[in-house]
Amino acid sequence: MRLSRYFLPVLKETPSEAQIASHRLMLRAGMIKQASAGIYSWLPLGYKVLRNVERIVHEEQQRAGHIPMLMPTLQSADLWRESGRYDAYGPEMLRIRDRHERDLLFGPTNEEMITDIFRSHVSSYKSLPMTLYHIQWKFRDEVRPRFGVMRGREFLMKDGYNFDVDYDSAIHAYNRHMVSYLRTYERMGLKAIPMRAESGPIGGDDTHEFLVLAETGESEVFYDSAITDLTFGDRDVDYDNREECAAIVKEWTTPYARTDDTHDESVFAEVPEDRQRRSRGIEVGQIFYFGTKYSEPMGATVVNDQGEHVPVHMGSHGIGVSRLLGAIIEASHDDNGIIWPEGVTPFDCGIVNLKQGDAEADSACEGLYHALRKKGLEPLYDDREERAGAKFATMDLIGLPWRITVGPRGLKNGVVELTSRRTGESEEMSPEAAVDRVAQIYSGT
Amino acid sequence: MRLSRYFLPVLKETPSEAQIASHRLMLRAGMIKQASAGIYSWLPLGYKVLRNVERIVHEEQQRAGHIPMLMPTLQSADLWRESGRYDAYGPEMLRIRDRHERDLLFGPTNEEMITDIFRSHVSSYKSLPMTLYHIQWKFRDEVRPRFGVMRGREFLMKDGYNFDVDYDSAIHAYNRHMVSYLRTYERMGLKAIPMRAESGPIGGDDTHEFLVLAETGESEVFYDSAITDLTFGDRDVDYDNREECAAIVKEWTTPYARTDDTHDESVFAEVPEDRQRRSRGIEVGQIFYFGTKYSEPMGATVVNDQGEHVPVHMGSHGIGVSRLLGAIIEASHDDNGIIWPEGVTPFDCGIVNLKQGDAEADSACEGLYHALRKKGLEPLYDDREERAGAKFATMDLIGLPWRITVGPRGLKNGVVELTSRRTGESEEMSPEAAVDRVAQIYSGT
Incomplete structure (x- = not known):
């Protein structure tokens, strides 16, 4: 691209509304423009990076054997009434009424919709294991949107859902996601640490968040410095191999690493003192195993190899695609501007x-x-x-x-x-x- | 891909709700699943074709020198009040109120938003010519959504906007779009005919629609059969060359080709009788020149080479990306199913x-x-x-x-x-x- 023919509206002034480096730099570098509170246009330079991040997510998901598809942004309220979440979700859900007075909502996540697709089309364990994912715009009506794309209202997310016939297989899906996420973030030049987390409104028995260390992070994190020495490299992982995936998960979950939600001082005290770290982090992804939480109420069952109808075991797994641009910049900039890792740079x-x-x-x-x-x-x-x-x-x-x-x-x-x-x-x-x-x-x- | 590991839920039964071939076949081939009236999930096979169509659109837009970016799905009502379209648009606009009682809308098109971006950042003719485009989900609250993705409510569209310092330059942008569209559709295996059309709610002095011939098309069309003999081939077009683009436009606009909106029997009668065709067509794109319709009320001006502030000349140019899948299938199927052109096939x-x-x-x-x-x-x-x-x-x-x-x-x-x-x-x-x-x-x- 020749700059004389490009649209790169860099700003000389530092925008006063931006409180953190990534927000400031994305505005100054002509990457984004605010359209409304927490809603952004992606100007050409920002769009290019967004596409690069998205491409890496697609490649790594497909490498792990997960199948891409696309669900719409708007969802019917009826589906959410089935799971009981329509009323439970609270004011962050953007509720919409169409011209025929039907209740819709701008999807903040897709557990109900994907479960509906699954139950309509799959009835046998022979179709499993299966993981479907999409990368789609979501909306959460934050009270105070801030920090640019880091806490926006309209945001791009990859969310994937695994369907498995039993617990063991679902835990392998969980592990497979953790492994593929480690590789994904590393390709973007990030050190993202999986940390044991509490489940949110999605619900879940087992869940890890991935956090990028940064002073401006919203979460307080506690970890053993040994974990930041780990690198994924270009290991040739067989994603079908349960033991291999489990071993990698063990490698990354053995050192202490927790957010303030799950932090336990007494366990942390066992980490050698010179390796104890207290810091802040930006959440860039989360994986959940939640078993039959949606499949039971919504009737998503399969016939297993004994001929019995059993509800499928599920999990959901998210990567904050648009938020990642903020996280990468928080982790990689200096006084003069952004420093893109080669994996995501808008121009080489x-x-x-x-x-x-x-x-x-x-x-x-x-x-x-x-x-x-x-x-x-x-x-x-x-x-x-x-x-x-x-x-x-x-x-x-x-x-x-x-x-x-x-x-x-x-x-x-x-x-x-x-x-x-x-x-x-x-x-x-x-x-x-x-x-x-x-x-x-x-x-x- | 191995089919045993894919999610391809083909249907044996013909779905009763589908009235036209493309809708029927997309459901039967496991490409889409209805989520709500006029809102679809793109199952893996459908998603692959959608991405292929999108990729061709991107490649041809960028070949023509147009710059990709991305605007959000939700827009502030205030922008639309500036142009006067908020009240004018009618019940097809999905109006939304957020938790702070601010009026938003799900964008049906983006003239206001792109004009706002332009006026915020561009002030000199030296930055022109410039064409920005994006491919984003839109919403139009059709009274009776039907024909599957052909007349859905949530749909994927490429919309591009040119900004030029004067009329001649804007007409070149118009021509450049027509040329790039001819090439785009041909790469998808389609014969899409540019037809003089009437302007809709976007407004415009000069506009052509692109129609694919198909019995199930919603528009009646009248044309000289000479136009269907034209092929674009792999001409090496210099998109900066005004004469070259104008000559190609002339080639395609000389034979009679109009929709019922602009059809003129007396002009049509001059076409040799054996070349007169009356048929039906599916609209898959439209280009508009509308001058200063938005730039004047919204104050999008530049300083020209005489030092004068002048409102920019604009046009908008759309391709119905999701609708194209329906159009391709209408144009290319038999009793046994779909026949994908090589350019867009989900698997080779x-x-x-x-x-x-x-x-x-x-x-x-x-x-x-x-x-x-x-x-x-x-x-x-x-x-x-x-x-x-x-x-x-x-x-x-x-x-x-x-x-x-x-x-x-x-x-x-x-x-x-x-x-x-x-x-x-x-x-x-x-x-x-x-x-x-x-x-x-x-x-x-």
Whole structure:
């Protein structure tokens, strides 16, 4: 993309309404614009990151064998009356009446709807195990929406639901989700720690939240520092293998890690003192096993291998897709702006032309632009007639991890400059070498 | 995908509520499930096609230089009061009140919101031309939702908005959209004819609808058969070239083609009689030029090259993404089921194992499955223990354009059978040749 043809409305002023870094930076970098309280438009740069996060979630869900589909945003109130949640949910549920005076609601989650789909179409254990998921816009009418996309009202979420014939199989689904989530967050450059949590209005006997450490997090967290040393890496997991998934879950759930809801000082005291950490965290996902809580009242049963009708065991598993953008920025920024991890960056590499209009500089930039695209990369070429300082400031603000700087002086020696946004370190090299280096960096993502 | 691990709830019975082929077939093929009147869940197979259609729309919009973003589903009523449409829109607008008694609405379209974004961030003609678009769920509270996704209430639409400094530039944007739409529909295997139309509640001086010919279409259409002979092919269009775009528009708008709204018998009579066609059509898109209808009341102005503040010229351009699935099926099915064009098919090729459990047949199917995937294709392998007849019926119903049939008898002679869904013709060849043939068919899509 050439910046002269893009819509990137960066702000020079720091917006006064934004209290935390991610909100401030998303507004300043022209990623979002508030439409109403807690409701945002995703401007082109923000939309690109949102799509990247969504793509990683899709890829990892499908790698784990989960099946994508899509449920609508609006739901019939009748389904929620069946489960008893229509009245129980409270004022966070946005209730709507259509022209025929039928009660609808903007879905805050989809347990009822997916259970209805399941009971309409599945009747035998032979169709199990099955996990269906979707990524759809949800609405929760927060009293005080704040912190930008971190606590918005309309938000994008992946929610997945497993259907299993018995407890053991459902626990494997739970474990499979935990494993796939570990991998998902790591691909986004995040350290997200699974912590034992309390169940909310969804209900559940077994549940973990995934928290990203950040000073601005809304939850207080307590953990053994050993857990932050764990990395998932590129393990080749067989998601059908119960023992393998259980072993990974054990690895991540053995060190103490809890939110204030479940924190137990006496257990925490057993962690070696130099490894005890008290901090704050941002919730970016949650997994639940809730057994037959919905399948029983809603009559979602299957015939098992004994010929008996049994209610299916279910769980639900969520990732806060839009919220993740805030969490990533909270975890990865500096005074000059955002620092995107390679996995989610909106453009792979910036190209800064120090002397727009200079034939040689223009031609070198064009060459880099095409060479990067030919490697399957997406560069953002700042081809505006602006001072170098302004161009650098924009690139730092929007946080592309790599920048190639092109100027007449370097070109005389046949070199351009490759700069890391994270370290600030620069290296001079030929344009070809710069292209190869950037391609090499992204070859693993 | 292995069918034994997929969720494909095909129906044997023809659902009584469905009046037209596409609705019937989408229900029978397990593509959708009604959630409420005019509101559907997209089951895995339907979701895959929806994503394919969406991907083609994205690719062609970006090829034309249009910039993707995303606006929320819910909008503030205040914006619509500014344009005067809040009261004018009528009962099709779903009006919502939140917990703080603020008026919201589920967006049926986004002229107001995009104009607000524009006026907040753009002030100079130097930022123009600019076209922003998004693909988002919309809601129109139809009195009688019917025909499945063809006339639903919650529907997925691409809507794009151009901003230009003057009339000529806005007309180029109009033409650019027409050209990109021609290419978009053709990639989906559709013949969509641009027809002069009347403007609806969006308002507009110049507007064309795109109609797919189908007996079940809601609009009556009149056209010169010369227009259906035109094909777009893989022309390498320079979307910045005004003359080139205008010439293509001229090519497609010269033959007579109008809906009943704008039909003129006296003009139609001038078409040679043997080329006069009266038929029905399904609207799958519409483009509008409406000048300063929104920019004036909402104060969306830019400074032009004379230093004057002028309201921007705008247009809006829509593609009915979810409705397209219905239109494609109306245009492409037979008594046995759907016939997907290669461009949008949910899976590229089916594999039918005639004797599941036979070591040789199983191993040949596994070999084909992996070989196709290695070529970047997505096969659907029917690995269930079912009769051959049931497997063929499922494949015909869900409409994959190509099927490879594997059985012990053929394997003895080293061959499998490759069958075209469209023609029903089969050819025997080695498994390797079948894989190469299928890969070759898809290499152009």
